[in-house]
Amino acid sequence: MSAQRKPSRWKPPTLVWTSLGVHALAGVGLATPAWPWSLGALALNHALIAAAGLWPRSSWLGSNLTHLPRHLPQVAITIDDGPDPEVTPAVLDLLDAQQAVATFFCIGVQVQRHPALAREIVQRGHAIGNHSQHHRHHFSLMGPAQIRREIVAAQDTIAQITGVAPDFFRAPAGLRNIFLDPVLQGLGLQLTSWTRRGFDTRTGDADLVLRRLTRDLAAGDILLLHDRHAARTPQGRPVLLDALPPLLAALRAKGLQTVRLRALEHGADT
Numbered sequence: 001m002s003a004q005r006k007p008s009r010w011k012p013p014t015l016v017w018t019s020l021g022v023h024a025l026a027g028v029g030l031a032t033p034a035w036p037w038s039l040g041a042l043a044l045n046h047a048l049i050a051a052a053g054l055w056p057r058s059s060w061l062g063s064n065l066t067h068l069p070r071h072l073p074q075v076a077i078t079i080d081d082g083p084d085p086e087v088t089p090a091v092l093d094l095l096d097a098q099q100a101v102a103t104f105f106c107i108g109v110q111v112q113r114h115p116a117l118a119r120e121i122v123q124r125g126h127a128i129g130n131h132s133q134h135h136r137h138h139f140s141l142m143g144p145a146q147i148r149r150e151i152v153a154a155q156d157t158i159a160q161i162t163g164v165a166p167d168f169f170r171a172p173a174g175l176r177n178i179f180l181d182p183v184l185q186g187l188g189l190q191l192t193s194w195t196r197r198g199f200d201t202r203t204g205d206a207d208l209v210l211r212r213l214t215r216d217l218a219a220g221d222i223l224l225l226h227d228r229h230a231a232r233t234p235q236g237r238p239v240l241l242d243a244l245p246p247l248l249a250a251l252r253a254k255g256l257q258t259v260r261l262r263a264l265e266h267g268a269d270t
Helices: 014-029 035-054 088-097 108-113 115-123 144-162 180-187 206-214 239-253
Strands: 074-080 103-106 127-130 222-226
Touching (some): 088 115, 103 115, 108 144, 222 239
Parallel strands (some): 103 127
């Protein structure tokens, strides 16, 4: 079992402190003739919080890893929603062929359905992250207790089956709410988003997916792809399988090395 990050005391970000102040002042204002202004302030505040939750790369609601250190020639490939028995083994072979590594953000129930494949991800040198137990579409609408159950269930599932407790969490679709950060801090998990994505769940054109991932590609980027739910090419292949080899070639051409997100905890890939 890997040593997991230590839980930490939640430190509310500026937006949360500001929201608390707005609610306190509005509560007083509702009892005065200025109540319409108080309602307006509350509405604006809630709209801002909702917008921050809908922006996957936002740090307004708490800590969010959006890129690696920019001074190192490294890139992280992250692959979501698996493991998938059709796609993941081929992805592992492609990565092995190029001596590349990735971080697989796995869904707990998928790990339960395909335990040997989840273990193979770790055994072949890749990192595994927490992508919630069920990947609920309404995850960002859940309360703190529900969010915690989803994350803890996935954490326990992955740790028990693979022997590795994830250090990183990615929210379903990258969407979240104000309750997520304190839950993650209490569990010792780091929220992780991405720098660029290929939209490979919607686009079956491997060349287009590749262009989206490599346009202005730079050191420190975190790339988002999917093994499960991948769109299909006109030939019926999961688009990831056609986009990954030229992506790895493009990284080599730029002198960029793939690293596991686990490397950040120790300062170097091991």
